[in-house]
Amino acid sequence: MSATPATPWRFEPIITYLALGIFLIGALALASVFVLASQVARRGPTPYSEVAGRAYRLRLVWFFALGGILTAAFLTALPYVPYAHYRLASGPAAMHVSVTGSQYAWGIDGTVTTGGKVEFAVTSADVNHGFGLYDPSGHLVGQVQAMPGYTNHLVMQFSDPGAYTVRCLEYCGPGHSSMVMTIHVGTCHSGCCC
Amino acid sequence: MSQRLLLLRQLRAQRITRIWLGTSGLVLLGLALAGGAMRLAQASGGSLFTADVFYEVMSLHGSGMVAIPLMAGTALLWHLMSDVMPLNVTVNRIVYFLTLTGLLVIAIGVVVFGYSSAWTFLYPLPEHPGSGATMSAIGAACYLVGLALAVIGFLFWCVDFLRAGLKRCGSLPRVLGFYVFSSAGHAHDDQDPTATEPSLIAGTVVAILGLSACVIGALIVVLMLATLVFPSLTISALLAKNMIYYAGHTLANLQIYVAAGIAYSVLPAYTKRPWRLSRALVAGWLATLAIVMLAFFHHLYQDFAQPEAVQWVGNVASYAAAIPPITVTIYGGLVLVWRSGIRWSAAPLFTFMAMAGWAIGGFGAVIDSTISLNQFLHNTLWVPAHFHTYMALGVMFFLIGATYHLMPSLTGRQMNERVGRRAAALMTIGGYGLVLCWYISGSMSDPRRYLYPLSGTEVLAWIGAGCAVVALSGAVMVCKDLIEVFLASPRINLPELVPSEA
Numbered sequence: 001m002s003a004t005p006a007t008p009w010r011f012e013p014i015i016t017y018l019a020l021g022i023f024l025i026g027a028l029a030l031a032s033v034f035v036l037a038s039q040v041a042r043r044g045p046t047p048y049s050e051v052a053g054r055a056y057r058l059r060l061v062w063f064f065a066l067g068g069i070l071t072a073a074f075l076t077a078l079p080y081v082p083y084a085h086y087r088l089a090s091g092p093a094a095m096h097v098s099v100t101g102s103q104y105a106w107g108i109d110g111t112v113t114t115g116g117k118v119e120f121a122v123t124s125a126d127v128n129h130g131f132g133l134y135d136p137s138g139h140l141v142g143q144v145q146a147m148p149g150y151t152n153h154l155v156m157q158f159s160d161p162g163a164y165t166v167r168c169l170e171y172c173g174p175g176h177s178s179m180v181m182t183i184h185v186g187t188c189h190s191g192c193c194c
Numbered sequence: 195m196s197q198r199l200l201l202l203r204q205l206r207a208q209r210i211t212r213i214w215l216g217t218s219g220l221v222l223l224g225l226a227l228a229g230g231a232m233r234l235a236q237a238s239g240g241s242l243f244t245a246d247v248f249y250e251v252m253s254l255h256g257s258g259m260v261a262i263p264l265m266a267g268t269a270l271l272w273h274l275m276s277d278v279m280p281l282n283v284t285v286n287r288i289v290y291f292l293t294l295t296g297l298l299v300i301a302i303g304v305v306v307f308g309y310s311s312a313w314t315f316l317y318p319l320p321e322h323p324g325s326g327a328t329m330s331a332i333g334a335a336c337y338l339v340g341l342a343l344a345v346i347g348f349l350f351w352c353v354d355f356l357r358a359g360l361k362r363c364g365s366l367p368r369v370l371g372f373y374v375f376s377s378a379g380h381a382h383d384d385q386d387p388t389a390t391e392p393s394l395i396a397g398t399v400v401a402i403l404g405l406s407a408c409v410i411g412a413l414i415v416v417l418m419l420a421t422l423v424f425p426s427l428t429i430s431a432l433l434a435k436n437m438i439y440y441a442g443h444t445l446a447n448l449q450i451y452v453a454a455g456i457a458y459s460v461l462p463a464y465t466k467r468p469w470r471l472s473r474a475l476v477a478g479w480l481a482t483l484a485i486v487m488l489a490f491f492h493h494l495y496q497d498f499a500q501p502e503a504v505q506w507v508g509n510v511a512s513y514a515a516a517i518p519p520i521t522v523t524i525y526g527g528l529v530l531v532w533r534s535g536i537r538w539s540a541a542p543l544f545t546f547m548a549m550a551g552w553a554i555g556g557f558g559a560v561i562d563s564t565i566s567l568n569q570f571l572h573n574t575l576w577v578p579a580h581f582h583t584y585m586a587l588g589v590m591f592f593l594i595g596a597t598y599h600l601m602p603s604l605t606g607r608q609m610n611e612r613v614g615r616r617a618a619a620l621m622t623i624g625g626y627g628l629v630l631c632w633y634i635s636g637s638m639s640d641p642r643r644y645l646y647p648l649s650g651t652e653v654l655a656w657i658g659a660g661c662a663v664v665a666l667s668g669a670v671m672v673c674k675d676l677i678e679v680f681l682a683s684p685r686i687n688l689p690e691l692v693p694s695e696a
Contacts, residue, residue: 016570019561020637027554034550037528041465044533048467055529059474063521070513073564080566083498083505103320127320128431130496130573132641138648140570140639145496147431148318152498169573169641171312173320174245177645 016139082142084119087155093119099166101129101146104175106166108183114161115188120154122146129179130169136162143169161187206283207276212604214269214290215597216680218262221297222590223673225258230662233628237655240645248645249310253337256313257300260446261344263589265293267452268351270596271397273604274459275355279362279394285354292347296340303336311337312643314442317418317434335422342415348445349408352401359398363388369398371476392469395476396455399483400448406487407448411441432499436490443490450552450584451482453592454523457545460599461527464542465534469526478522485515492563496572505565512563516556524549540614544595547622548588555584558633573643576636579629586665587625591618594672601676605683613675617668624665631658 094116100107102125112118122131122144129146133156141164144154158164161184168179228251235242235251243251269290272281303309307329311321315337321330359369367373371390414437421427458469491508494500527549536542558580562571571577594614602608631654636642640651647655 015567016637016639019567019571020633023558023561023633026557030553030557031550033528034546034553037531038538038546041531041534041536042538043535045466045535046533048534051532051534052529055525055532056472056474059521059525062525063517066517066520070516070560074509074513077564077566082566082569083502127318128316128435132573134639138639138650140574143496143569143572144498145494147435147497147499149431150497150499152496154498167641170316171249171314171320171643174249174310176249176320176643177240177245 082144082154084153084155087117088119091117093117093155095119096121099123099131099146100125101131101168101172101179102126103173104168104179106131106179106181108166108181111186112158112183113186113188114158116157118156118158120144120156121151122154123151124148127172128170129172132167132169133183134165134167136160136164138165140169145170158185161185203283204277207273207281207286208604210283210286210290211269211273211600212680214266215600215604216676217290217294218266218269218593219597219673219676221258221262222266222593223669225255225262226586226666226669228255229259230659230666233655233659233662236645236647237652237659239647239652245645246308246310249312249643250304250308252643253310253312254301254304257337257341258297259585260313260442260449261293261297263585263593264445264449264452265289265344265348265351266593267449267456267589268348268355268400270593270600271393271400271452271455272351272355273600274456274596275358275393275397278391279358281358282354285350289347289351289354292343292350296343296345296347299336299340299343301340303333303340307333307336309333309337314438315341315418316438317414317421317429317431319418331422335419338415338419338422342412342419345408345411345415345441348404349412352404352408355397355401356405359390359394359401362394363390366398369394370480371395371471374471374473374476390471392458392471392475393455395471395479396451396458399479400451400455402483403444403451403486404448407441407444410437411445414438414441432497435494435497436500439490439493440487443493444486446581446585447486447489449589450519450592451486453548453589454519456592456596457523457527457548460545460596461530461542463599464539465530465536467530467534469530475522475526478518482515482518485511485518489515489563492568495565495568509563509565513560516560519556520553524553538615539598540609540611540618541595541598543615543618544591544598547618548591548595551587551591551625552584555580555582555588555629558583570639571636573641574636575632575640575642577642579632579636582625582632583629587622587629590669591621597672597676601679605679607679607683609679610675613671617671620668620671621665624661624663624668627661628658628665631655631661 095110095112095118097108097110097112097118097120099120099122124146126148130143131146132143133141135141142154142156144152164183164185166181166183168176232251235248272286275281309321311319319334321334363369369390414434417429462469488507488511491504492512495505531546562568562576562580598609598614635651635654638651640648
C-alpha cells in the first residue's frame with residue numbers, strides 16, 4: 001500500500017472499508033427495526049396513548065444517544081482532516097508540484113519521491129476538475145478540486161514508490177473519464193528529501 | 195363562498211392533481227428508465243452509448259430527478275392541504291405550466307443542442323467553457339432558461355403555500371406552531387380551526403427554504419446566462435459553486451421534507467391514529483429550517499480555497515440535519531404503526547418503507563459528510579449510492595404511497611393492491627441491490643460519472659445494472675396500473691357536474 005501510518009492523516013484502504021462496514025451494520029440495524037415494527041404493527045390495536053406515552057419517554061433517551069454518537073464520531077474524525085495547514089503542522093513540505101487541469105489532460109510539473117511531504121498546488125486552466133490520486137493498487141489516496149482562478153494545496157506523503165494514477169474526479173465534459181495520467185513516485189535515497 | 199363555487203373549486207383542484215399525477219408518473223418512469231440505461235451503459239464499459247450521449251442522458255436524468263419528484267411532491271401536498279387552507283387552483287396551474295415548459299426547454303437543450311454539463315451546471319460550464327454562439331452555447335442557454343422557468347414555478351408554489359397558511363392561521367409563528375411551547379396553546383389548540391398541523395408546518399418550512407433556494411438559484415442562473423451573452427464577463431468559480439450548491443442541495447433536500455409532510459397525512463389514515471402536533475415536532479422542523487441552509491457546504495469540502503470555518507459548519511450542520519428526521523418524523527412513524535393493527539395495503543406499505551429508505555440513505559450521507567472520510571468518498575459511487583437510497587427508495591416510495599392513497603378520491607377507482615405489493619417487493623429488492631453495489635464500489639474508490647467501471651468493480655457494475663432492471667420492472671408495473679386507472683375512470687365535465695344555484 002502507498003501510505004504509512006506514521007502521521008494520522010495517511011491513507012489506508014481500511015478507512016473506506018471501515019466506513020462500508022459501519023454503514024452495513026447501521027443499515028442492517030435500521031432495517032431490522034423496520035421489519036420488527038412492521039410485524040408488531042399487525043398486532044392490536046392497542047390504545048395509542050398507551051403506546052405513545054412509553055415511546056416518547058424512550059425518544060428522549062434516543063435523542064441524547066444519537067447526539068452522543070454523532071459527537072463522538074465528529075471528535076474521532078477530527079485529527080484526520082485533509083487541509084494543508086494541519087498536514088504541514090509537523091513541518092514544511094519537501095517537494096512542491098504544480099498541477100493544472102484542462103479538458104482533458106493534466107499538466108504536472110515537479111518530482112515526487114517517497115519519504116518527505118509533497119505539496120501539490122492544484123488549479124485549472126478552463127473548467128472545474130477534480131485531482132484524484134490513486135495508488136498503484138487502485139485506491140484513492142487523496143483528492144482536491146481543481147478550480148479556475150483558485151489554487152488548492154493538497155499535502156501528501158508517499159511511503160511506497162510506483163506508478164500512481166491521477167484521475168479527474170469532477171465532471172468536466174464528455175472526455176471526463178479519459179482524463180487520466182500517471183505519476184511516478186521514486187524512491188527517496190538518503191538525504192534527498194526526507 | 196357559495197356551495198356551488200366550493201364544489202367547483204374542489205373539482206378543479208382534483209383535476210389539476212390528476213394532471214400532475216399522470217404527467218409526473220410518466221416523466222419519472224422515463225427518467226428512471228434513462229437512469230437504468232446509464233447503468234447498463236456504464237457496466238458495458240461505454241460500448242452501449244458514446245460519451246456524448248451518456249453525459250446527455252446523465253444531464254437529463256439528474257435535472258429531471260431533482261425537479262420532478264419535488265414538484266410531484268408539492269402537488270400532492272397541495273392537494274392534501276387544499277381542503278383545509280385556501281390554496282389557489284390557478285396558481286397551481288401556472289406552476290404546472292412553468293415546470294413542464296421548463297423541462298421541455300431543458301430537454302430541447304439536451305436532445306437538440308447536446309447540453310451535457312450535468313444538473314450541477316458548475317461554472318464555467320464543461321460543455322461550453324469558451325465563448326461564441328455555438329451549438330453548445332445555445333444548448334447551455336436552453337438549459338439555464340428551462341431551469342429558470344422551473345425555479346419560477348416552484349417560487350409561485352412557495353408563495354401561494356405561505357399565503358394560504360398565513361390566511362388560515364393568522365401569523366407565521368402560529369403556522370409554524372410556536373404556540374405549542376406555551377402550556378395553554380399546547381393543551382387547547384387541537385380544536386381551533388386556525389391551529390396548525392404537522393403537514394402544514396412541513397409545507398411551510400419547505401416553502402421558506404424553497405423561496406431562499408429559488409432566489410439564489412435564479413440569481414446564479416441569470417449571472418451564468420449573462421456570461422453566455424457577454425463572454426468578457428466572468429464570475430468567481432468558487433462563488434458560483436457555493437450559489438449553485440446552496441440552491442441545488444436545498445431543492446434536492448426539500449423533496450424528502452415535502453414527502454414527510456405528505457406522510458403526516460397519509461399514514462394516520464391507515465393506523466387510525468392522529469399524527470399529533472407536539473413540541474418535539476415543532477422544534478424538529480424549526481431546527482431543520484436553520485440546519486438545511488448550512489448543510490450544503492459539505493459539497494465543497496474538497497475546495498480547499500473555501501474558508502475553513504464554513505467547512506466545519508458544513509460538517510456540524512450535516513450531522514445535525516440527521517437528528518430531527520430520525521428522532522421526530524421517522525421515530526414518530528414507527529410509533530404510529532406500533533401495535534396499531536394496521537393492514538399493510540400498498541399505500542401505508544410504500545410510505546413505511548420510504549421511511550426506512552430515508553433512514554438508511556441518511557446514514558450513508560452522514561458518513562460521507564464527515565470531512566476526513568469525504569476525502570476518500572467524495573465523487574466516488576458512494577455519493578449516488580446514498581442519494582439514491584433516500585430518493586429512489588425514500589422520496590419515490592413516499593410519492594407512490596400517496597398516489598395509492600389518493601387515487602380513490604381523485605378518480606373514484608382504486609389501484610390494484612396486488613400489483614402494488616408485488617411492485618414494492620421488486621423495487622425494494624432491486625433498489626437495495628443497486629445501491630449496495632454502489633456503496634461497495636464507492637468504498638473501492640470507483641469514481642461516479644464515469645463511462646466505465648474501474649478494474650475490479652466490473653462485476654459489481656453488472657450486478658447493479660441487473661438489480662436496476664428488477665427495480666424498474668416494479669416501477670413499470672405501478673405506472674401501467676396508474677394509466678389503466680386513469681383510462682378507466684369516468685371523464686368529468688365540470689359545468690354539467692356542478693348544477694347552477696338557480
